[in-house]
Amino acid sequence: MRRTRIYPARGHTGGRRVIGLVVLGLLASACVTVSSGSTQPSGGDDDDADAGAPQRGGTLTYALEAETTNGWCLPEGQLAISGIQVARTIYDTLTVPTGDGGFVPFLAEAVTPNDDYTRWDIRLRSGVEFHDGSPLTAEVVKNNLDAYRGQYPGRSSLLLAFVFGDVATTEVVDPLTVRVTTTRPWSSFPAFLFSSGRVGIMAQAQLDDAEGCARNLIGTGPFRLDEWRVNDHLTAVRNEDYWRTDAAGQPLPYLDAVEFRPMPEQQQRVNALKSGLLDGFHISSNTGALTIDEMRALDEAEQVNLAESDDFAEVGLLMLNTTQPPFDNPLAREAVALAAERELALEILAKGIGTLANGPFAPGSVGYLEDSGYRSSDPARARELVEQYEAETGLPFEFQITSDPTPELLQQVQLSKEFFEDAGMKVTITTLEQSALIQKAIEKGYQAITFRNYPALDPDTNYVWWYDAARNPVNFMGFSDPEVSALLDQGRTTADPAERARIYEELNRELAREHYMLWTSWTIWAVPLDDRVHGVVGARPPDGSPDYTGLALGHDMAHMWKER
Amino acid sequence: MTLTRELGKRFLGLILVLFLVTLFTALLLSMVPGDPVDTLLPLSDSSPEVVAQKEALREELNLDEPLPARYAAWLGDFVRGDFGNYYRTSGADPVGDRLAEALPVSLQLMVYAQVLALLIAVPLGVLSAYRAGTLFDKAANTTAFALLAVPNFVLGLGLAYYVGVVAGWLPPSGYVPFTDNPAEHIQRMILPAVTLAAAQIAVYMRLLRSDMVQTLQEDFIQMARSKGISDQRVLWRHALRPSSLTLLTVAGHNVGTLIGGAVIVEVLFSIPGLGTAIAQAIFERQYVALQTFVAVLAILYVLVNFAVDVLYTVVDPRIRHARARN
Amino acid sequence: MPVGSVMAPPAAAGHAAQPLDEIDPSPTRRLGIIGWFSLTWLGGISLLALLAPALPLKDPDRSYLEIVRTGPLQPGHILGGDGNGRDMLARVVFGARTSLTIAVVAVLAGLVVGGLLGLVAGYYRGRFDAVLTTLFNVLLSIPALVLALSLVAVFASADQDVSNGRKMSVIIAALAIVTVPILGRITRASALSWSEREFVKAAQVLGASHRRIMFREVLPNVAPAMMSIALLGIAVAIVAEGSLALLGVGVTEVPSWGNMIALGRSDLARNGWAVGIPSTAIFLTVLALNYLGDVVRARFDVREGVL
DSSP, X not given: OOOSOOSOOOSSSOOOBOOOOSSOOOOOOOTTOOOBSOXXXXXXXXXXXXXXXXXXXXXXEEEESSOOTTOOOGGGOXXXXXXXXXXXXXXXXSEEEXXXXXXXXXXXXXXXXXXXXXXXXXXXXXXOBOTTSOBOOHHHHHHHHHHXXXXXXXXXXXXXXXXXXXXXXXXXXXXXXXXXXXXSOOTTHHHHTTGGGTOOOOOHHHHTOTTTTTTSOOOSSSEEEEXXXXXXXXXXXXXXXXXXXXXXXXXXXXXXXXXEEEOOOHHHHHHHHHTTSOSEEOEEHHHHHHHHHHHHHHHHTTSEEEEEEOTTOOEEEEEEOTTSTTTTSHHHHHHXXXXXXXXXXXXXXHTTOSEEOSSSSOTTSTTOOSOOSOOOOOHHHHHHHHHHHHHHHOOOOEEEEEEOSOHHHHHHXXXXXXXXXXXXXXXXXXXXXXXXXXXXXXXXXXXXXXXXXXOSBOGGGGHHHHSOTTTOTTOTTOOOOHHHHHHHHHHHHOOOHHHHHHHHHHHHHHHHHHTXXXXXXXXXXXXXXXXXXXXXXXXXXXXXXXXXXXXXXXXXXXXXEEOO | OHHHHHHHHXXXXXXXXXXXXXXXXXXXXXXXXXXXXXXXXXXXXXXXXXHHHHHHHHHHTTTTSOHHHHHHHHHHHHHTTOOOBOOOSSSOOBHHHHHHHHHHHHHHHHHHHHHHHHHHHHHHHHHHHHTTTSHHHHHHHHHHHHHHTSOHHHHHHHIIIIIIIISOOSOOSOOOXXXXXXXXXXXXXXXXXXXXXXXXXXXXXXXXHHHHHHHHHSHHHHHHHHTTXXXXXXXXXXXXXXXXXXXXXXXXXXHHHHHHHHHHHHHHTTOOSHHHHHHHHHHTTOHHHHHXXXXXXXXXXXXXXXXXXXXXXXXXXXXXXXXXXX | OOOSSSOOOHHHHHHOOOOGGGGOOOSSOOOHHHHHHHHHHHHHHHHHHHHGGGSSOOOTTOBOGGGTTBOSOBTTBTTOBOTTOBBHHHHHHHHHHHHHXXXXXXXXXXXXXXXXXXXXXXXXXXXXXXXXXXXXXXXXXXXXXXXXXXXXXXXXXXXXXOOHHHHHHHHHHHHHHHHHHHHHHHHHHHHHHHTTSHHHHHHHHTTOOHHHXXXXXXXXXXXXXXXXXXXXXXXXXXXXXXXXXXTTOSOOSSOOHHHHHHHHGGGTTTOTHHHHHHHHHHHHHHHHHHHHHHHHHHHTTOOTTTO
């Protein structure tokens, strides 16, 4: 009988991934960033090792790149990285990813499938309490899962419902065990119990709070909500009864409180850290390569403690809306791909920091190929294709790129525009705030949008993003590709690792052929901290599995601590 | 008698302006191209729930009603403090809550800026009028003139970076409530307040100077001087007083400028005031919230100016009589 | 006149002080060094903006790897490059084209509409005047930047297809709407007082048509007041364009001084020139406009009472 580890460890880092769902995303990236391979090592942080034993107490002030104005009624939420970081601090998920690409139980004690992966028994930890004192029971967890799949009265799950579409039933077996059955074999189901950190378990009271669900957060996580003032701060204080302990058996978390501050202006985050107003913030190479570069120098100078990682990387991309001209035409999609001079863009915008992507799957993850067949940077060929497109369709090659108004992104988009116009296309730019951008993507009210997404978890988690748009509202590109759908179906129902690898590699090639998405770079995520703050990475999951070293989905805050 | 009539007239004017201003902002939403409901509820699928949701919103905003009815309904809600809701994917997020949090923050910022501007401008203006033509006067005047030409966003970016980060003298962003930590509150407000105050300093100073240069020529000043009253006393007691009313009026009118400036300054310094809320409402296409914020600011501005006007009318008999004659 | 803050109410404008050298009591003031400098700068920058496409400038939208985030005095790029490696000289000149077009067209529109309305109201008075004055007061009671921001947000960013031309038009229209009441009120006040003068009365007695009197007798006398406010208005509009850009609702397709600053702000620590150069352009232009506005006012004895 299999117990907690769901996937066997793989020989190298980076393995499977999960994703999430829902909405997502963040935005960001740009069309053009890309890379050349000068990435720095990832993961750990030597400063932490020298710092000695963790000390208790203190408030951590941490800047987020955006406010989550929709709040945290998780089944209905639209969490991007900033929202996920907060959610992971207040809530626990049933499983968590590990450093070897698998998923292990977290708030669950065990997650056990039957032989053909159509039935999952989720056994919960006993004695865990929510922040309101109510106990964690199978009933609450079942209700949460039902809410996520759109089957709980009073809660409407628009997007996650599709993610959990293969769940057939949920049932309370005993006070601490929930049984989930699925309509077909689903070997990667545990990855979905994490879903990029978006499916935390909420207390019954929050689940049933019709009006205040998004604001009155009640979880089991290391910190409980103290106060949320929109646009200013969200403070969470230590959960004195938290169920986790550190390696030495001491209670977690170490900090007294965490104060999140939304700061959309990147320069403001940097300024605030430098002037001591912040203990840390997060930033990705997609828009912040130059800042990461600066932080590396400060890290060297021991003024900053920088944690960075390109493990389990997400990818920057330009999404193309395939439901309308010009990108309903494969010629047009190939033309934009070839027109983008990615190496040059990476050099200009990011001093070469980052790694040019050739597909959604980063090196080390399932489905990654050294050569996926994805091509870019052939302006001459792009010009030919543009002419061919215009001749064949009689339409001008025109489109609009929709971008977040932050200066970093606008610069990227403007550079892309330059490349595209060199190839003979006519390009306009419009700006829209992050959350509105996501809505545009869902409605297909765009032609090209800059995004970052697909953090490398289990590749099956991309099902929701790419499955037949006719049945899937979150296929932002709007394509209905039978081959992609067939491969996604096969991947979901296949358990054999070798066979899965083959399936997702084929998927990778198909995506490269079709150019629904233009890949820019796999992102580095970095968390620059005050030199005396530690513990972003390195904490092991409860079962002692290797720690998950990616930062694209936020990070655990229970192990963070400050030198006094 | 005339005073009462004058005030009555002004009050009627006030009501009229308030009516028109709120009418304008209440109809802002109707000006959004396309169906406002689609903009407010950006859900494209046509499932029954979504359609029902949209209908409910249409109902709530009275979008099917004729304009007068819509305005009446909006005004009724507005007066009762019901400002509608942000569009959110779950739960209620009343615009009124945000207003209650953000407005005091913006008011603080504006009051600080105004006070700061006056504290700096009044002595400088008085002194340069007194020393008209001297090097000091010229230097002060030139500085003021230059200050007028620096856009507030340039000043804000510069102060945050060079004073806040490079020099490290003051925190470059963020807000701390006074009740949490008064010292920290003041420190955080200095750079934004200075940014907002800079242009006002120049305006007030130049205004006061030119006003006082004239006053100082007047007979009653000359007489006071000839009586041997000290220059100090003449300057501050006799000469400043008539000019202070003018200053007050201009300061009142300048509230509109301050509000506009606060939008920029709050965004630049991460201050969770109404400016930030407005910018966010615009980016998120939250027009219901935008309407409310614009209406509140306009009303605020109208009331401040009304108060200043009334004060002016009551305090300065010359104005009163001049107006009565007209 | 509070520039830098956006749109001063007319009262403030009216009271704003004299030019620097006002100590000079002679009524026929000459321009002085600053005045000549102002004229030269404005003339020069306008000419550059006008002729930009014909000048031997680099393409302002073209990136050059070798000048990415560099300061001035690079070979071939005298003002260096921005964050994308675009030639700063070309951008600041083409930016002038955008910024000045927006500001000048907006204020001209405000001048024509507001001026005409104000002139008619000030001359005829009566009900039309009352209605118009109230309308102006309404528009003036919404903080100008907030009004402009709302108008741009409502008309230029709700729908998907917002072309550059449309965005510029909306921004211009929004700034013009903000300008109309300011110019209208000043023109009205000035026309009001001039219409009482003997020569106007005389013309009326002699049977000249009202239109003729308005345009031949009143307007020329009102013009200096309008001019001085219009000059200040252009300065304010240039800054307003920058504010809109900074708030993310400005023009994005072509360089403008405002969007150069908005883009460059993320590079402030790495390359302050990206912000410094367009800021300097705004500073000098606003300074020159303010100064000339003051000169016009002093020269034509535009009295505060009128404003």
